[in-house]
Amino acid sequence: MKTIIETPNFNAKDSLTDFVKLHVEKLETLSDQIVESRVFLKLDKFDNKENKVCEIKVSLPGNDLFASKHADSFEEAVTLSVDALKHQLKRWKHA
Structure with a gap:
C-alpha cells in the first residue's frame, strides 16, 4: 500500500509523519486490496482548540473510503x- 501525506500551509515534523504512516498502514491488516491511502493534515482557522483536521482517503478497487476528523492534536x-x-473497511468487506 502506498501512503501519501500532504500538509498544506505547514511543514510536518518527521515524528508526525512517522505516526501517520504507522497508524494508516495498520489498515492493511483489514484488507490486502488497499491500493493507496492519501492523508491530508490541515489547520482550520477556528478559534477553538479543535482546529487540527485529518482527512484520509483510502482507494480500493471499485470504491474509495473517506474519513475526516477534527481534534486538538493531529495525533x-x-x-x-x-x-x-x-x-x-469491515462493512465494505461484508457487503
Missing part, C-alpha cells in the same frame, strides 16, 4: 480517522 485526529476507516 488524535489521525487516530479518530483511522478508527472510522476501520469500521468502513
